[in-house]
Amino acid sequence: MTRADLEIPPRPLAQRLGAILWPSFFAAGVAAMVFFAIVDPLMLRDVTFPDLEMSRMAGYTIGFFLFWAATAASSLFTWLLLRPASRFNRRMPS
Amino acid sequence: MSDGASTESIPLYVKQPKIYPREIKGRFARLRVIAVWVLLGLYYVLPWININGQQIVLFDLVNRQFHIFGITLWPQDLIILSLLLAMAALTLFFFTALAGRLWCGYACPQTVWTEVFLWLERFAEGRRNKRMRLDQGPWNREKIARKSAKQFLWITFALWTGFTFVGFFVPIRDLGMRTLEFNLGGWETFWLFFYAFATYGNAGYLREQVCKYMCPYARFQSAMFDDDSLVISYDVNRGEPRGPRKKTADRAELGLGDCIDCLGCVQVCPTGIDIRDGLQIECIACAACIDVCDDVMDRMGYPRGLIRYTTENAMAGKPTRILRPRIFIYLAALLALATLVGLVLTGREPLLVDVLRDRTALHRVTDQALENPYTLKLSNRTDRDLAVRIDVQSQALTGLRIIEPTGPVVIAPSEVANQPLTIGLPIEQAQTGMHEITITATDAAGNVLNETETRFFIPARALE
Numbered sequence: 001m002t003r004a005d006l007e008i009p010p011r012p013l014a015q016r017l018g019a020i021l022w023p024s025f026f027a028a029g030v031a032a033m034v035f036f037a038i039v040d041p042l043m044l045r046d047v048t049f050p051d052l053e054m055s056r057m058a059g060y061t062i063g064f065f066l067f068w069a070a071t072a073a074s075s076l077f078t079w080l081l082l083r084p085a086s087r088f089n090r091r092m093p094s
Numbered sequence: 095m096s097d098g099a100s101t102e103s104i105p106l107y108v109k110q111p112k113i114y115p116r117e118i119k120g121r122f123a124r125l126r127v128i129a130v131w132v133l134l135g136l137y138y139v140l141p142w143i144n145i146n147g148q149q150i151v152l153f154d155l156v157n158r159q160f161h162i163f164g165i166t167l168w169p170q171d172l173i174i175l176s177l178l179l180a181m182a183a184l185t186l187f188f189f190t191a192l193a194g195r196l197w198c199g200y201a202c203p204q205t206v207w208t209e210v211f212l213w214l215e216r217f218a219e220g221r222r223n224k225r226m227r228l229d230q231g232p233w234n235r236e237k238i239a240r241k242s243a244k245q246f247l248w249i250t251f252a253l254w255t256g257f258t259f260v261g262f263f264v265p266i267r268d269l270g271m272r273t274l275e276f277n278l279g280g281w282e283t284f285w286l287f288f289y290a291f292a293t294y295g296n297a298g299y300l301r302e303q304v305c306k307y308m309c310p311y312a313r314f315q316s317a318m319f320d321d322d323s324l325v326i327s328y329d330v331n332r333g334e335p336r337g338p339r340k341k342t343a344d345r346a347e348l349g350l351g352d353c354i355d356c357l358g359c360v361q362v363c364p365t366g367i368d369i370r371d372g373l374q375i376e377c378i379a380c381a382a383c384i385d386v387c388d389d390v391m392d393r394m395g396y397p398r399g400l401i402r403y404t405t406e407n408a409m410a411g412k413p414t415r416i417l418r419p420r421i422f423i424y425l426a427a428l429l430a431l432a433t434l435v436g437l438v439l440t441g442r443e444p445l446l447v448d449v450l451r452d453r454t455a456l457h458r459v460t461d462q463a464l465e466n467p468y469t470l471k472l473s474n475r476t477d478r479d480l481a482v483r484i485d486v487q488s489q490a491l492t493g494l495r496i497i498e499p500t501g502p503v504v505i506a507p508s509e510v511a512n513q514p515l516t517i518g519l520p521i522e523q524a525q526t527g528m529h530e531i532t533i534t535a536t537d538a539a540g541n542v543l544n545e546t547e548t549r550f551f552i553p554a555r556a557l558e
Contacts, residue, residue, distance in 0.1 A: 014303075015307050018303075018307055018308050019307065019308075022308045023310070026310075034172070036155075037169050037172040037175065038169065038172065040158060040169070040448070042450055042451075043450075043451075046451045046549070047528070047549070050451070050456055050551075053453070055156075055281075056155065056156050056158070057155065057156060057279070057281040057282075058280075058281060060155055060281075061281050061284070061285075
């Protein structure tokens with residue numbers, strides 16, 4: 001039996017996307033909830049960009065998506081590290 | 095995304111036959127219908143219920159207060175919210191240890207909304223066989239009509255779901271009025287469509303794949319399971335060897351077990367497994383296979399329960415223990431948490447103070463003083479009037495004084511008062527920068543009700 005026989009075939013795109021986006025969505029939701037329970041987005045605005053016109057809702061939404069971007073990047077990284085070498089290796093064109 | 099030099103194409107969706115769950119009638123199907131009506135009823139109706147002019151469940155993010163059945167929670171009450179979430183998780187553990195995946199089969203939003211989407215699909219496209227024929231057939235007038243009808247129902251229902259979702263965060267009556275006038279804010283519109291799309295995709299298309307590939311609970315539930323937990327299982331000893339036979343045939347003579355291999359249990363399974371293969375992670379314990387098999391057993395004149403709720407111990411012929419340490423541990427933890435919630439709820443601060451900086455003018459300069467305007471949100475959480483006096487202190491700045499309000503502010507019970515606050519500093523005392531200051535609120539008797547930190551802003555250009 002060769003190594004290639006032991007390879008797991010690539011998972012479908014939807015499954016890969018799901019495995020990256022969904023856990024990170026979940027983690028971002030929890031993080032945003034805890035963060036904004038303690039920090040008022042308007043006060044955060046005051047100490048960072050006091051001149052910015054921003055509503056609380058906008059603050060929550062931006063915050064959530066920032067968290068999601070971070071957690072999704074981490075999930076994506078994990079996925080890259082777990083990919084077998086054979087997904088990257090290729091023959092030189094001859 | 096390239097996968098090496100190979101030209102293999104990667105399918106967009108999981109490569110497996112589409113599952114067409116067959117409709118079922120029976121005891122457990124009825125239970126699920128009841129669960130769907132109760133849970134979705136709560137979801138769609140609760141936000142519309144007002145008590146004393148207050149929406150009964152409103153997570154008012156804009157004003158940073160949660161109203162839940164007459165209790166108002168503030169950001170400072172995060173601990174209560176955390177405890178409530180911990181209680182919810184423990185309740186899930188408790189029921190899982192006791193009765194297996196009850197949650198999955200009857201209460202999970204994925205199951206509940208998928209059920210409704212299946213009803214709508216059945217209404218528009220017909221029963222299982224008809225749906226399968228329709229999907230295989232050409233795009234004729236009937237197929238277009240039926241598919242469009244289904245999409246119309248799905249999208250309408252999904253949008254209503256998204257609207258209701260936003261209604262848990264923004265007062266729903268007002269939201270409803272503004273929706274009719276096409277006058278929604280950007281974020282409201284965004285979240286409405288976001289949630290509608292998530293419902294549409296999850297309940298309409300992903301369905302069992304959410305349980306199989308996305309659900310964390312399915313993966314860690316084995317930690318709560320033991321041999322005494324309720325599971326759905328096929329009775330191998332009784333069923334095998336399986337095989338078709340006439341109703342009048344003598345199965346002992348034929349050497350057959352009770353399973354007539356009608357594949358009913360496979361056809362009704364929403365996750366597309368064969369329960370006769372044993373315990374599987376994909377099984378969401380919806381009990382559809384029990385309903386359909388009981389029906390077949392009735393018609394064959396065999397006793398019910400070839401597929402049934404049972405435990406691994408019972409299957410192995412050992413006694414099942416319901417009261418076991420695991421159950422008591424979960425119960426004790428639940429009780430402890432409930433007590434803690436009660437204690438925290440009763441010992442909350444009487445007055446909450448929220449200091450907001452004025453959005454348009456951070457500072458202004460008068461003849462002798464540099465002023466910072468703020469808005470105070472004073473929330474009276476007691477059931478009596480509070481006369482609140484506001485003071486200001488700072489370690490860095492001397493000479494700070496309150497310019498407005500000039501006297502005590504009276505706040506009615508449960509009222510949230512928006513009180514303009516102006517703090518002034520003599521120009522000669524001013525040093526450029528953001529300075530920490532403390533706002534103190536005291537009641538008429540001189541008790542300190544609240545201390546809140548905020549900042550006093552002195553820009554360089556104000557001192558020129």
